[in-house]
Amino acid sequence: MNLTDAELLLLGLVAEMPRHGYEIEHALETRGMREWTQIGFSSIYFVLGKLEKAGLVLAAAPAGTKARKTFSITAAGNRVLLAQTVAALQTYRPTYSTLLLGMIHWPALSRDEALAALDGRLSSITAEIARLENLRRQRQPMPDHIEALFDFSASQLAAERSWITNTLDYMRSKPWPTQE
Amino acid sequence: MADAGMMDLTHDREMLRTLYAPATGAFSMVDVPLLPFAVWDGEGLPELSSISTAIRNLYTAIYPIRRHARERMGKSFVEPPVELLYWADDMREWAAGHRNNWRWRAQITLPVWADARDLEDSAAEMRQELGLAAPLRWDAFAEGKCVQMLHIGHTDDVPVILERLYREYLPQAGLEPSGPYHEIYLDDWSRVSPAKRKLILRQPVRTRPN
Numbered sequence: 001m002n003l004t005d006a007e008l009l010l011l012g013l014v015a016e017m018p019r020h021g022y023e024i025e026h027a028l029e030t031r032g033m034r035e036w037t038q039i040g041f042s043s044i045y046f047v048l049g050k051l052e053k054a055g056l057v058l059a060a061a062p063a064g065t066k067a068r069k070t071f072s073i074t075a076a077g078n079r080v081l082l083a084q085t086v087a088a089l090q091t092y093r094p095t096y097s098t099l100l101l102g103m104i105h106w107p108a109l110s111r112d113e114a115l116a117a118l119d120g121r122l123s124s125i126t127a128e129i130a131r132l133e134n135l136r137r138q139r140q141p142m143p144d145h146i147e148a149l150f151d152f153s154a155s156q157l158a159a160e161r162s163w164i165t166n167t168l169d170y171m172r173s174k175p176w177p178t179q180e
Numbered sequence: 181m182a183d184a185g186m187m188d189l190t191h192d193r194e195m196l197r198t199l200y201a202p203a204t205g206a207f208s209m210v211d212v213p214l215l216p217f218a219v220w221d222g223e224g225l226p227e228l229s230s231i232s233t234a235i236r237n238l239y240t241a242i243y244p245i246r247r248h249a250r251e252r253m254g255k256s257f258v259e260p261p262v263e264l265l266y267w268a269d270d271m272r273e274w275a276a277g278h279r280n281n282w283r284w285r286a287q288i289t290l291p292v293w294a295d296a297r298d299l300e301d302s303a304a305e306m307r308q309e310l311g312l313a314a315p316l317r318w319d320a321f322a323e324g325k326c327v328q329m330l331h332i333g334h335t336d337d338v339p340v341i342l343e344r345l346y347r348e349y350l351p352q353a354g355l356e357p358s359g360p361y362h363e364i365y366l367d368d369w370s371r372v373s374p375a376k377r378k379l380i381l382r383q384p385v386r387t388r389p390n
Binding site: 140 | 373
């Protein structure tokens with residue numbers, strides 16, 4: 001069985017402890033999980049419904065008419081969660097950056113345009129590094145596996161920043177034949 | 181540098197396990213050495229909301245120290261758990277469960293190289309995130325001889341265990357409480373179901389005079 005990112009995310013939240021939709025929304029919001037996947041409040045129940053239909057979660061019938069449905073994980077759900085988590089950790093899935101397309105079409109730009117664009121990316125990466133660090137400060141305390149996740153993003157951004165500065169240095173110092 | 185004579189838990193893994201991974205289901209004795217802490221003082225009714233604010237602030241205040249510790253210590257850095265100590269000036273209030281008169285403090289162990297000055301700098305760096313003036317202080321103390329147990333499960337079961345500790349185990353061992361009751365939370369309660377939460381219950385003790 002292959003779960004979508006949103007399905008795996010919600011399955012994991014329900015596995016921590018039985019929760020109703022509002023509590024799931026609260027966890028998504030306070031833990032900033034929308035940083036990782038797109039899932040709107042309205043689609044929480046839709047995704048839970050799919051998980052329920054697949055027998056991975058169980059919806060407890062509300063006690064009163066106004067009580068909210070509580071979702072808990074089933075034994076089958078737990079098995080799927082384990083298998084999918086292992087797969088997500090161990091299998092590399094390439095994500096293609098728009099940077100690749102930008103570099104491929106580099107010659108379409110003038111030297112100044114290309115350098116300015118790459119310089120712009122440097123600012124945008126630097127801003128993103130600062131934003132993540134800020135998030136991290138505001139979201140204390142975080143368990144160590146989440147700190148490690150932030151380390152992952154931070155080190156990827158740092159690698160890209162160093163690639164950009166190296167590339168800018170090279171492209172700037174390279175003699176550029178001008179057409180008169 | 182912080183004071184000498186302090187236990188460096190990153191070098192003494194055996195002590196780290198003794199202090200933070202005791203056996204479940206049975207009381208055991210432990211001698212808690214001198215350790216440095218970031219301490220957040222609180223008083224009055226220990227409500228979940230006031231305590232969770234204290235815990236959040238405490239972790240926020242020491243974030244720069246933890247970040248530095250991770251960089252500096254690598255894999256020997258261990259993410260420390262939050263600990264809560266409860267007591268009353270008149271311990272009969274504590275025994276009677278009059279929670280309005282309780283005092284409490286939240287604390288987290290610091291690396292031995294982080295002294296009072298480092299904690300001050302760390303909190304100053306986080307001033308924006310912390311907001312109000314913080315009842316935060318650095319303290320090093322040795323809890324000494326303690327009885328402790330790891331409890332896995334609902335906190336509703338804790339009073340029964342404590343009843344057994346204070347009414348049976350301690351008197352039978354010729355011991356009496358000598359310091360604040362202490363709980364160490366090994367899980368983040370927003371991520372772990374009540375049935376699976378791990379909690380260390382610890383009580384400093386001394387020999388009961390005859």
